Amino acid sequence: xxxxxxxxxxxxxxxxxxxxxxxxxxxxxxxxxxxxxxxxxxxxxxxxxxxxxxxxxxxxxxxxxxxxxxxxxxxxxxxxxxxxxxxxxxxxxxxxxxxxxxxxxxxxxxxxxxxxxxxxxxxxxxxxxxxxxxxxxxxxxxxxxxxxxxxxxxxxxxxxxxxxxxxxxxxxxxxxxxxxxxxxxxxxxxxxxxxxxxxxxxxxxxxxxxxxxxxxxxxxxxxxxxxxxxxxxxxxxxxxxxxxxxxxxxxxxxxxxx
Amino acid sequence: xxxxxxxxxxxxxxxxxxxxxxxxxxxxxxxxxxxxxxxxxxxxxxxxxxxxxxxxxxxxxxxxxxxxxxxxxxxxxxxxxxxxxxxxxxxxxxxxxxxxxxxxxxxxxxxxxxxxxxxxxxxxxxxxxxxxxxxxxxxxxxxxxxxxxxxxxxxxxxxxxxxxxxxxxxxxxxxxxxxxxxxxxxxxxxxxxxxxxxxxxxxxxxxxxxxxxxxxxxxxxxxxxxxxxxxxxxxxxxxxxxxxxxxxxxxxxxxxxxxxxxxxxxxxxxxxxxxxxxxxxxxxxxxxxxxxxxxxxxxxxxxxxxxxxxxxxxxxxxxxxxxxxxxxxxxxxxxxxxxxxxxxxxxxxxxxxxxxxxxxxxxxxxxxxxxxxxxxxx
Amino acid sequence: xxxxxxxxxxxxxxxxxxxxxxxxxxxxxxxxxxxxxxxxxxxxxxxxxxxxxxxxxxxxxxxxxxxxxxxxxxxxxxxxxxxxxxxxxxxxxxxxxxxxxxxxxxxxxxxxxxxxxxxxxxxxxxxxxxxxxxxxxxxxxxxxxxxxxxxxxxxxxxxxxxxxxxxxxxxxxxxxxxxxxxxxxxxxxxxxxxxxxxxxxxxxxxxxxxxxxxxxxxxxxxxxxxxxxxxxxxxxxxxxxxxxxxxxxxxxxxxxxxxxxxxxxxxxxxxxxxxxxxxxxxxxxxxxxxxxxxxxxx
Numbered sequence: 001x002x003x004x005x006x007x008x009x010x011x012x013x014x015x016x017x018x019x020x021x022x023x024x025x026x027x028x029x030x031x032x033x034x035x036x037x038x039x040x041x042x043x044x045x046x047x048x049x050x051x052x053x054x055x056x057x058x059x060x061x062x063x064x065x066x067x068x069x070x071x072x073x074x075x076x077x078x079x080x081x082x083x084x085x086x087x088x089x090x091x092x093x094x095x096x097x098x099x100x101x102x103x104x105x106x107x108x109x110x111x112x113x114x115x116x117x118x119x120x121x122x123x124x125x126x127x128x129x130x131x132x133x134x135x136x137x138x139x140x141x142x143x144x145x146x147x148x149x150x151x152x153x154x155x156x157x158x159x160x161x162x163x164x165x166x167x168x169x170x171x172x173x174x175x176x177x178x179x180x181x182x183x184x185x186x187x188x189x190x191x192x193x194x195x196x197x198x199x200x201x202x203x204x205x206x207x208x209x210x211x212x213x214x215x216x217x218x219x220x221x222x223x224x225x226x227x228x229x230x231x232x233x234x235x236x237x238x239x240x241x242x243x244x245x246x247x248x249x250x251x252x253x254x255x256x257x258x
Numbered sequence: 259x260x261x262x263x264x265x266x267x268x269x270x271x272x273x274x275x276x277x278x279x280x281x282x283x284x285x286x287x288x289x290x291x292x293x294x295x296x297x298x299x300x301x302x303x304x305x306x307x308x309x310x311x312x313x314x315x316x317x318x319x320x321x322x323x324x325x326x327x328x329x330x331x332x333x334x335x336x337x338x339x340x341x342x343x344x345x346x347x348x349x350x351x352x353x354x355x356x357x358x359x360x361x362x363x364x365x366x367x368x369x370x371x372x373x374x375x376x377x378x379x380x381x382x383x384x385x386x387x388x389x390x391x392x393x394x395x396x397x398x399x400x401x402x403x404x405x406x407x408x409x410x411x412x413x414x415x416x417x418x419x420x421x422x423x424x425x426x427x428x429x430x431x432x433x434x435x436x437x438x439x440x441x442x443x444x445x446x447x448x449x450x451x452x453x454x455x456x457x458x459x460x461x462x463x464x465x466x467x468x469x470x471x472x473x474x475x476x477x478x479x480x481x482x483x484x485x486x487x488x489x490x491x492x493x494x495x496x497x498x499x500x501x502x503x504x505x506x507x508x509x510x511x512x513x514x515x516x517x518x519x520x521x522x523x524x525x526x527x528x529x530x531x532x533x534x535x536x537x538x539x540x541x542x543x544x545x546x547x548x549x550x551x552x553x554x555x556x557x558x559x560x561x562x563x564x565x566x567x568x569x570x571x572x573x574x575x576x577x578x579x580x581x582x583x584x585x586x587x588x589x590x591x592x593x594x595x596x597x598x599x600x601x602x603x604x605x606x607x608x609x610x611x612x613x614x615x616x617x618x619x620x621x622x623x624x625x626x627x628x629x630x631x632x633x634x635x636x
Numbered sequence: 637x638x639x640x641x642x643x644x645x646x647x648x649x650x651x652x653x654x655x656x657x658x659x660x661x662x663x664x665x666x667x668x669x670x671x672x673x674x675x676x677x678x679x680x681x682x683x684x685x686x687x688x689x690x691x692x693x694x695x696x697x698x699x700x701x702x703x704x705x706x707x708x709x710x711x712x713x714x715x716x717x718x719x720x721x722x723x724x725x726x727x728x729x730x731x732x733x734x735x736x737x738x739x740x741x742x743x744x745x746x747x748x749x750x751x752x753x754x755x756x757x758x759x760x761x762x763x764x765x766x767x768x769x770x771x772x773x774x775x776x777x778x779x780x781x782x783x784x785x786x787x788x789x790x791x792x793x794x795x796x797x798x799x800x801x802x803x804x805x806x807x808x809x810x811x812x813x814x815x816x817x818x819x820x821x822x823x824x825x826x827x828x829x830x831x832x833x834x835x836x837x838x839x840x841x842x843x844x845x846x847x848x849x850x851x852x853x854x855x856x857x858x859x860x861x862x863x864x865x866x867x868x869x870x871x872x873x874x875x876x877x878x879x880x881x882x883x884x885x886x887x888x889x890x891x892x893x894x895x896x897x898x899x900x901x902x903x904x905x906x907x908x909x910x911x912x913x914x915x916x917x918x919x920x921x922x923x924x925x926x927x928x929x930x931x932x933x934x
Contacts, residue, residue, distance in 0.1 A: 063496050089498035101493040103486045113479070114486050115497045126480040174498060352732055354739070416674050416731040423676075424861045428909035538857060542743055545736070579751050586744030593736045594725055 014077060016041045016210050017062070017093070017178055023070030024057055024234075031057045033234040034071065039178065044204050044211040046221040046242065049231035050255055055214045056098050058231070059180050063095045064088045076177070094171035095180035098214070100163045104156030108147060108166055111155050112138035115170035141169045146195060161188040168196065172203070178210040185217045197223055218246065230254070268604045272557070284462055287329070288455035290321035326454040330526070332567040333461035335543060337468045337519050339551070339559030342544035344472060344512040347554035348481065349505055350488030351411065354541055355422030356516060358429050361536035362402055363395035363517025364524035365433065365440070370394045371525070373446040376438035392521035399517025403510040411505045423541075430536035445531030448524055457526045464522070468515055473556045484508055488554070539582065546589045552601025561600050641772045642894060650890040652779040654883030655786030656844050661863035661870070662793065662878050663838035669872030670810040670830050671727050673734045677742030678863055679856030681835055685711055685842020686851040687749055693760040693846070700760045700847055701781065707843050708836040715835025719828045727827070742856055750853035757850030765847070782844045789840055793833075794875050806830050810873065861909060 015038035024032040032054045039045045047055050060066040062073060064085040073081050080088050103111050116134055142148055145165045150158060155166060164184060171179050181200075185193045201224065203209040215221050221228060222242045230238040230245055232254040238245055245251055270276055297312035319325075338360070346352045370391035372384040386394065410421045433440045440446070475481045486494045487501050495501045524530045543566075544559075551562025566585075574581040592599065664678045675681075688707045692698040698706075722741065726734045764781050767774040797803035808816040809826045817823050845851065866885055870877030 065492060065496060084500075085492075085495040086498045086500050089496060095496065097493070101490050103489040103493075105489055106482065106485060110482055114482060114494070114499070126483060127475075127478045130479055170497065352735065354735075416735050419732075419735055420674070420676075420861070420864050423857065424864075424909040427858055427861060538854075539743075542739065545739075549736070580747075582747040583744045583751070586740040586742070586747065589740030589743070590722070590737050593733055593740070597733075 013040070015039060015074070016076060017212065018074040019058070019062070019071065020074070021071035022058065022061060022068060022073060024054070024061055024066065025069045030234050032061065035231065035234070035236050037229050037236065037239075039210060039212050041177075041210055042204065042208045043226055044200065044213065044224045046225035046228040047212060047214045047231065048216070048218075048221060048228060048245075049237070052233075053231040053254075054234040055231055056182055057234075059095055059182055059214065062088075062180060063093060089174065089176075092174075092177035093180070094174060094176040094178070096164075096167045096171050096182050096184060098182045098186075100160075100167045102155040102158075102163050102166055102170070104154065106155060107152050108142060108155055108158070109135075109138055109151045111166060111170055112142060112173050115173040138169075138173065141172055142166075144199065145169050161192045164188055165192065165196070168199075176209075178212065180212045180214075182214045183216065184213065185215060185220045193217070193220065200224055218242075222246075264604060281462075281466060284329070285459075287321055288326060288458055290315065291323070291326060291455055294319065294322065323454040326458045328571065330454070330457050330461045332564065333458075333465040334519055334523060335547060335563040335567055336560050337461070337465050338516060338540070339544050339547040339563045340468055340472050340556075341512040341516045341519075342541075343548045343553060343555075343559045344475075344484075345509050346545070347548060347558065348476070348484040348488065349508050350491075351505065351509075352415070352419045352545070353422045353509075354419045354545070355424070355426035356512070356544055357536060357538065357540040358422075358426040359399040359403060359513040359516040360520035360523075360540055361426075361429065361433070361532075362399045363392075363520030364530050364535040365446070366395035366398035366517065367391045367521030368446045368448050368524050368530055369439065371448055373441070373448055374439070375441045375444065375446070379438075388525055392518050392525070395521030395524075396514040396518035399520070400510050400514035403513030404506060407506045407509040407513075408502075411502065411509060426536060426538065426541065430532050433536070434532040440532050445529055448528050448530070450528050451525070457522070460522055461519075464519065469556070469560060476556055480504070480507075485554075542585070542589070546585055546592070548599075549589065549592050549597070550599050552599035552604075553597075555599075555601045558599055558601045565600070638772075645773050646890045646894045647887065648773065648775065649779075650887030651883050652776070652783050652886070653890070654879065654886040655783035655790075656779075656841060656848075657862065657866060657882030657885055658875075658878040659786040659789055659837055659844070660841035660859065661866040661882065662790070662873075662875065663834035663836075663841070664860070664863035665867040665870065665878065666837075666873045667831060667834045668867065670806055671723070671827055672731075673723060673727060674731060674738070674864075676735055676738040676860055677745060677856070678738075678838065679859035679861075680742035680745045681711070681714075681838045681856075682842045682845070682859050683749065683851065683853060683856045684714070684745060685839030686846045686855075687753060687758070687842075687853075688839065689843040689846045690758050690760050690851065693762075694758075699764075700762045700843055701764065701785065704785070704840055704843050707839045711839030711842075712832040712836040714832075714839075716828050716832035718835070719831035723831060724824065724827070742860075746853045746856055753853070755853055757852050758846075759850050760846040762847045778847055782848070785840070785844065789837065790875055790879065793837070796833075797875075802826075802829065865909065 018038040020036055022032050022035045022037075023030065035054070035058065037047075047058070049055055057066065061068050061081075062075075064080065064083055064087075068081045071081075072079055075088065075091055075093060078091070080091070083091075103114065106114070113130055113134060116138070139148070139151065142151055145168060147162060147165055147169065150162060150166075155163065158166060164187070168179075168181065168184060171181070184196055188196070197220065200211060200213075204211060211224075213221065213225065225242055228240065228242050228245045229236060230248070230251050232250075237254055238248045238251050240248070293311075294315040297315050338356075342353065342356050345356070367388075368391075369379070370383060370386040371388065372386075374384065406422075406425055410418055410425070413421055483494070483499055483504055486499065487504060491501055520535070524535070527534075547562035547566050548559045549562070550565060551560065552558030570581055574584060577584075596602065660682065663681070664675055667673055667675050667678075685707055688710060689700050689703045692703040692706060693700050718741075722737065726737050762778055764777050767776045769775075795803075797807060805816070805821045805826050806829075808819070808821055809823055809830075813823055816826075862885070866878065866881040869884065870881035
């Protein structure tokens with residue numbers, strides 16, 4: 001079951017997230033070299049490539065954790081390459097990290113509540129008790145992710161897979177328009193992977209959420225994505241449906257060497 | 259066995275009633291002082307009860323001016339350590355130059371009360387009464403905090419610490435050079451007032467207010483956000499938290515409070531100069547007391563300050579010259595071997611967690627219903 | 637003295653003091669570069685070197701420059717011991733630990749010295765005093781000799797790092813501890829030696845300071861900050877950079893002191909601090925791309 005678009009996703013109008021000529025340099029090395037990509041609303045798009053091909057770097061640039069050295073990024077039609085990370089988050093972009101980062105010393109519930117900063121919870125509001133609606137939503141999401149029994153547990157005590165799920169929950173909390181998931185399926189047992197797959201599908205289908213997934217797990221990609229981009233050495237190598245990409249000779253060569 | 263003792267102590271000193279009792283006792287302390295004064299004026303024709311009571315007071319002098327002064331100093335230390343903890347413990351930005359705000363508050367207050375030696379000091383900035391001058395000192399410190407914080411809070415860990423140390427040293431020299439402000443080698447003299455109970459009360463009330471404020475802040479989402487920033491600033495920023503705004507706010511609050519304490523201290527001291535107002539040792543006091551007590555907790559600075567103060571007064575009083583050497587070594591030992599401080603011994607959780615785990619018994623019902631305050635794991 | 641002469645004099649003063657600054661901060665920056673430890677007790681070690689010189693000078697009548705021969709080895713030993721006992725425990729821990737521990741160490745040292753020698757300002761007397769005169773311009777002999785000594789020491793360090801096996805081990809350890817270990821380098825030994833060398837440098841700087849101005853037990857913090865400021869400009873363990881940075885700072889200080897008349901020597905710390913803040917704020921991501929980015933130790 002894939003998303004609802006054709007291979008190029010043109011039918012959905014303007015791309016939700018778009019990168020044109022994205023370039024990022026480390027020292028003399030181009031971690032990203034003029035990468036073009038686009039993600040349309042409601043799509044689930046995959047981003048794959050061998051290790052070190054620049055996938056996470058791309059995510060860093062998109063979420064503004066890193067600056068671009070060239071090119072532009074458009075989110076909802078606005079150029080965001082000069083914005084601060086929290087501003088982009090407010091616009092509706094969420095992401096998770098390859099090595100999951102949760103606030104270890106706070107409980108799962110607190111982690112969730114601290115992630116709801118979308119519509120700019122002002123400083124003053126932070127001095128007042130949390131609105132019950134937010135708490136409800138946090139609990140609801142945790143339930144959605146099968147973490148109900150861990151609501152009051154310190155995040156640092158959760159297992160790897162649970163922390164991964166929590167992170168996804170935190171990314172969902174502000175009701176974002178697009179979620180960037182960085183290796184959501186890595187290091188988790190297959191049962192949980194199925195849960196994650198189901199949830200992503202559900203969110204896409206029922207709420208029209210857009211996803212951009214970095215993955216090594218091709219099954220995961222195949223299950224979910226309607227389109228896939230392939231990066232290699234910081235450059236876009238190929239683009240297409242999962243089936244097309246898997247049979248692409250360049251892609252095969254990149255992964256296995258010629 | 260040890261655990262039982264620890265648990266017992268914990269249940270006592272963190273009990274709300276116990277703390278209120280202590281505060282009431284402290285509030286009543288000066289009455290003995292006044293009683294002693296009253297006794298001195300007494301005629302000899304009084305009841306035997308009054309006589310023996312007065313004899314005791316005059317002989318033993320349990321609460322004389324020195325004792326009040328001593329407690330006042332301790333309250334001041336507690337406030338300073340708690341303020342420092344707001345930036346250092348909660349936000350995770352270890353400020354080695356926090357004493358600069360103390361000095362700014364001290365000088366601000368002194369100048370506003372009319373101590374300037376400069377003929378051209380504006381008249382409207384002179385002759386203020388103590389309360390407004392103290393507030394003014396706080397404002398000076400706060401304004402400077404916003405300015406310097408905007409620059410230094412962008413820096414990571416050790417860079418921030420050293421930049422703040424540099425700020426302290428530079429400000430000290432800057433003020434020294436501007437003898438119009440600093441009074442140069444002569445320093446500044448404040449209106450003389452010798453009223454120990456007054457300062458005792460002022461500092462006691464300030465201490466209660468400040469610690470309560472910090473405790474409250476900790477229960478709000480703002481406090482939890484600071485901790486999130488400490489835990490993972492990049493992640494927090496990426497999740498939509500304007501970390502700069504939060505950091506500067508906490509920083510400025512701490513600075514303003516410290517500035518006010520500096521002003522009060524100046525008034526009590528009746529004299530300040532650059533060396534004692536911008537004294538580096540004050541920063542190490544704050545750091546050490548907070549670390550000893552437990553950095554990042556609400557009670558930590560209070561406990562740490564009390565312990566150190568007791569140590570100084572009782573244990574090291576005989577080794578007056580050595581106490582700073584001891585304290586330098588103590589800091590090393592704490593950091594290497596007991597980084598969580600005393601609070602780390604008390605609590606099963608790490609410092610700075612779901613706050614109500616910190617002070618059991620304070621909890622409001624709402625805490626257990628999942629506000630960001632979370633609920634203790636009971 | 638007309639303007640051009642004043643300018644030349646100022647420049648000379650700046651350059652002369654630059655050498656001292658460079659040696660002073662190398663001890664700090666090499667420790668940071670090799671071990672990742674930011675040593676807040678650096679200025680206090682400097683102070684110890686200065687006091688050592690003073691004791692030799694005043695109590696035993698030694699010529700300060702000659703005292704270098706004793707001070708440097710003594711400081712080396714002190715450094716070696718300090719590393720083994722204390723610094724070793726903080727090397728792979730977060731920076732905060734190093735900051736606090738060295739901070740405490742510095743406080744303990746400063747107060748110990750104060751206890752023994754009181755807080756009265758001290759100074760040493762050297763027979764290499766006075767100045768050479770060229771028209772209106774003076775070249776103070778002591779400072780010139782200081783610069784010469786500094787240059788000799790720096791060249792020595794440079795050659796040590798570049799050409800000797802020890803130097804190569806140090807540089808290897810700085811770049812990649814694990815790889816160095818695998819090649820058979822005893823990291824602990826290297827660290828101890830490095831720390832010792834750095835303290836020897838710092839002690840030498842302390843000696844050089846002693847005849848130039850008064851020394852007090854609490855002088856350390858200002859010098860630590862100066863070391864930090866120059867390191868920010870020069871990079872970790874970068875010797876030519878240290879020299880340039882030191883001279884730059886010296887020039888700035890002297891220019892300010894000469895041409896901004898209302899200010900005394902206290903401006904020194906403010907200007908170095910201002911420089912520091914400017915550098916740091918201009919590159920908030922950290923110096924030269926990372927805290928423990930040991931640049932080539934040249």
